[in-house]
Each structure stands twice: as structure tokens, then as C-alpha cells.
Amino acid sequence: MMESQEVKMELNDVSHHLEKTPTGIKGFDNLTLGGIPQNRPTLVVGGIGSGKTFMAMQFILKGIAMYDEPGVFMTFEEKADELLTNVSNLGFELGTMIKEKKLYLEHLHVSHNEYHEAGKYNIDGLFIRLEKAIESIHAKRIVLDSLDSLFVNLDISMLRSEFKRLFFWLKEKNVTAIITAELGDIYVTRLGLEENVADCVIELSNRITNQIATRRLRILKYRGSEHANNEYPFIIDENGLSVFPIVTVGVDQVNSFIRIPSGIPKLDEMLENKGFFVGSSILVSGSSGTGKTSIVASFAKSVCENNETCFFCAFEESPNQIIRNMKSIGINLEIFTKSGKLQFYYARPTLQNLELHFLSIKVLIEEHKPSVIILDPITNLMTEGPNSDVRGMLTRFIDYLKTKHVTVMFTAAITLGSIARNPSDEGISSMVDTWMMLEDIELDGERNRSIYVMKARGMAHSKEVREFIITSNGITVIPVLRNEQGLLLGSKRIAAEKKINVLA
Amino acid sequence: MLKEHTHKTNKLIEIVEKHKHEKYIFHLFINGTSILSARTIQNALSIFENHLKDRYELKVIDASKEKSYVMKEHIIAMPLLIKKYPLPEVRLVGDLSDTIKVTRDLFIV
Numbered sequence: 043m044m045e046s047q048e049v050k051m052e053l054n055d056v057s058h059h060l061e062k063t064p065t066g067i068k069g070f071d072n073l074t075l076g077g078i079p080q081n082r083p084t085l086v087v088g089g090i091g092s093g094k095t096f097m098a099m100q101f102i103l104k105g106i107a108m109y110d111e112p113g114v115f116m117t118f119e120e121k122a123d124e125l126l127t128n129v130s131n132l133g134f135e136l137g138t139m140i141k142e143k144k145l146y147l148e149h150l151h152v153s154h155n156e157y158h159e160a161g162k163y164n165i166d167g168l169f170i171r172l173e174k175a176i177e178s179i180h181a182k183r184i185v186l187d188s189l190d191s192l193f194v195n196l197d198i199s200m201l202r203s204e205f206k207r208l209f210f211w212l213k214e215k216n217v218t219a220i221i222t223a224e225l226g227d228i229y230v231t232r233l234g235l236e237e238n239v240a241d242c243v244i245e246l247s248n249r250i251t252n253q254i255a256t257r258r259l260r261i262l263k264y265r266g267s268e269h270a271n272n273e274y275p276f277i278i279d280e281n282g283l284s285v286f287p288i289v290t291v292g293v294d295q296v297n298s299f300i301r302i303p304s305g306i307p308k309l310d311e312m313l314e315n316k317g318f319f320v321g322s323s324i325l326v327s328g329s330s331g332t333g334k335t336s337i338v339a340s341f342a343k344s345v346c347e348n349n350e351t352c353f354f355c356a357f358e359e360s361p362n363q364i365i366r367n368m369k370s371i372g373i374n375l376e377i378f379t380k381s382g383k384l385q386f387y388y389a390r391p392t393l394q395n396l397e398l399h400f401l402s403i404k405v406l407i408e409e410h411k412p413s414v415i416i417l418d419p420i421t422n423l424m425t426e427g428p429n430s431d432v433r434g435m436l437t438r439f440i441d442y443l444k445t446k447h448v449t450v451m452f453t454a455a456i457t458l459g460s461i462a463r464n465p466s467d468e469g470i471s472s473m474v475d476t477w478m479m480l481e482d483i484e485l486d487g488e489r490n491r492s493i494y495v496m497k498a499r500g501m502a503h504s505k506e507v508r509e510f511i512i513t514s515n516g517i518t519v520i521p522v523l524r525n526e527q528g529l530l531l532g533s534k535r536i537a538a539e540k541k542i543n544v545l546a
Numbered sequence: 547m548l549k550e551h552t553h554k555t556n557k558l559i560e561i562v563e564k565h566k567h568e569k570y571i572f573h574l575f576i577n578g579t580s581i582l583s584a585r586t587i588q589n590a591l592s593i594f595e596n597h598l599k600d601r602y603e604l605k606v607i608d609a610s611k612e613k614s615y616v617m618k619e620h621i622i623a624m625p626l627l628i629k630k631y632p633l634p635e636v637r638l639v640g641d642l643s644d645t646i647k648v649t650r651d652l653f654i655v
Contacts, residue, residue, distance in 0.1 A: 161641035
């Protein structure tokens, strides 16, 4: 009887299009292509502290604030006032919402140890309460937090049937529901609740790799809809919960023919006299002390001078240190930070996982919409985990920037020697459009810097090695002199130049 | 010594005797007119008639009609029998088919 009913219901579901309710959670609605199933229950499972309650609360609050859908939040765990404190910094006026009958918040005291069992029973009492709550504010959304505390001490044999009844009941009431549950053997795996009953199951986890904790979200199941099925990192900050769906980007890249100067005229000369492509990715590599930061700083300066905004993500030096150091070579960045053209993002690489750095940066990009972003240096971030991960993340991040038409320049301590030692380094350089290599050449007791363009996709770049000089007035790149002995750099070049002048 | 014991015992018997004639007050919450509701009322009546004849008061509350009661009593599982008097309050969930358990948990003497 029950079986045939279910089959019938499923057939009905197929016949009409699956409607979705947007959760309003950043990134999540992209992952699910619209949100969670409308007027159906969604199960959110996860361990302790994985952010289940927070996600559920945000679903209700965003529903009220963004979609004008009243919501019921029924908790069996935390006291209502504790919950209010937990979400108070999110900037929602919960008190007003409750007064305006948009939000119904109730803490249901579940103390089954005060009960004695004598025969068969069910959870009809809960249904009556839910019904009253839904009616009182004409709710479109409802949250039950959490299943575990609701069923604590109840007979496990009745749980399955009652849980099923709860789901069907919620479907009948035409409310979009989120039910949270701790991911345990008992509920999900052993009773197979997610297999049979829930249309959509989302798993949250909080894992620690290399001593850095990362929250991750995965859609275990979404009946009747396609969905992204990887694990996605998410953060909880003062803006609430944001998921980073890196895969959905990279579909419609627009290729630009517009050029952006590098800030060093002689370097532009090597790049068809025009500079980089807008929206391309540029890698500046070289061992330490070769002047990578100086190059990106000149680029940043030129961007700001052209009245565009630049976003400087520093993972090594603090912004003040960069400003001071660059001042010594005649690059004044301070005026641009004051005018807001140049913005810094500074974080210790070990603060969080690389993906989360990208997520935070992404949030800022969405907010400030810069035309150029600088990551200095990317190699520092690579300490946080196996390199293969980093490459994937970097690729996805670059893809994302391309769709946003943001030019990205990043530095890395990659040299020809390090590629030989660590081939995965080359992988990083193979995904960039333009690669400039800085080298330190030691000749006759003198170290000199040289620069060459390793590759520049889509342009006839110079193949020349040039000398690269940092002066107190900025950076200059000059053609290298040669004679029968080879390259002439530094003092040798000056001597040779003098000789030429005398001869002339 | 002996006299003191006799006195104490007599006092206790007096208390028990007094409570013996006191009425038990029960609230029984059911949800609508289902088989489960009917069976539960039937079971309750048969137990009370057997053990507490003329000494009990049973109030049957249909929770689907009296929703404010459900809120007040924090009810989730049903049917629910609450012994309101004498104290302590005791809550029993289920259709009361387990007679021995019911009489024991309710301290019916």
C-alpha cells in the first residue's frame, strides 16, 4: 500500500518541473542550480560544529530578508535566546522579524527521560505544534534543528516510520523544510533515511589537514535535479555562510584584445610594445631577491595611474612594508591606497587553507570589482598542502578571474632549477598566459639581474634576455650588450658602453 | 520504644488511608479519532476501573482541537497520559497496552 503510493508520488513529481527555493546563501544556489527543492524537506547532515544550525538559520533569515518568505525555526537543542545571540552579529533584526510575524522561533523542550513508555505511540504532538506555528505566520520555510535531539531516547524502531511520516507531512503542508541531523551511523547510514525519504541531502564537514581546519559542503543527493557533486569549502564569517563553487565558473570566458601596460615601458617593448592582455594571467617568477615584488608594484602603480582599481594580496610582507620598500625605488603606492585605487589583502598563509584564501579574495572581488589582482607570492601558499591540490585550486581561481575579466599577476619562486627538482612547479607555469622569468646572473664576482619573457600567449613577444635594473627612480629594462665573450652585464656593460661612446 | 513505633506506624497507615480515598487526576492527550486513540482510552478506562474504581478523574483531551494545550505541555509523542495528582506528575506515552508497566509507573496501589 505504502509502496504503491510512493511510486505514484514519484511519477507525479517527474511530470512537472522541479521547482527550487533559493536559500540566499552565497554560492550554494549556484551549486544546486537554484536552491533546494521547493515545498519538500532537505536533510542537512554533519558532525558537531560543522555549521548545520547556522546554515539552517541563514536559510530562514535570508528567506525573510531577500524573498519575503516567512519562516519557522523550531529548535530542540539550543534555547531560543542562545540562538539569537549566535546570529546577532549577522545584522538581522530578529526582534522586528518576530514582531512583524515573519519569524517564528521556538525552543521545544524535549526531555524524554521524564517519560515512561507504555505501548505504541507516535509524534503527532509535534505535527500539531508545527501546524500551529506554520499557520500563525503563514510560513513558507521551516527548520527543524535537530533530528537527533528530537528522537533522543525514543524507540529506534519507530524512528524510521515516524521520520517518513514527518517528511510526507511536511510535503503536504507546502513548506520548504531543512531538517538537520548529526551524521551518525544510527540515523543516516543504518536506517538509510537519506536513501528512502529525503529528496535532497547535504553533508557538512569540518576537516583538518596539515593542522588547518576547512569547512566543506557536499551535496550527497538531489533527486530530480542535476547538481555539482564535489566537495566545496565554505566559510562562516560576519556575512554569514559562503560556499565557493569554483567549478561553475570558466564556461563563458571572454577573450580580450585590449592591452594593459606593465608600467615599465621597456618591458612593454618586449611585449609587442603594448603590454599584457586584459583578463590574462601573468606569472613573474624568479628566485628570492630578483625583484619580483618590484615588478608587480610597478604594474600596480601603472594600473592605478590609469584610474583602474588594483587589488594587492600580500602573503609575505605586510602592506606597510611593501609601501615603504617600494618608496625606496621611487614607486609611491601610498597615494593610491589613500585614494582607494589600491587595496591590500594581507593574511598569513597559515591562517587558513589556500582555498579559503581564494574564497575570501573572491568575496572581496565581488565587492570591489577591481580590474587587476596581484598575488604576491603564490609559492608561500603552496606550503599548505600537497602541490597537486594547489594547482587545481589555482587553475579554478584563474578560471574564475577570467570570467570576471580580471587581470591577475602573481609571483612565484620558481626557477629553471626548481622545475628540474620539482616538476609540479612547471604545471603552475603552464596554466598562465604570460610568464616572465627573472634571473640572477653571477659573472666575475658581480650579481646582475636579467629578465626574459618565457612565453606570452597570443603575441609575438621578444625572445631577448634583457638586463633589469632597479634604481631609486623605478625599474628599467635595457638591452643586453654582447661581445665575443658573451653577455655583458652590470659594470662590464657600463665599461663597454663607454668604449662605444668613445669610439663614436 | 515499642509505643513510639506503634504510634509512627499508625500515623503512616492514616496517611495511606486518607490518600486511598483521594481522587487521582489524569489528563489523556489523544490526536483525533483514530484507532490508536480509541484503544488508548479503552486501555486507560479498563486499568482505572480495575484499580481505582470511583477514585479517579480522567480528562480526555483531543490535541488536534486544543492546540494551546499541546504547546503548554510541550507535547511531542502521543498518546500521552499525565498523572496530575497526586504528585509527582508522571508522564506515560503509548497506548497503555502494557498494563503492568502502567500500574507500576503510575504508583497505583
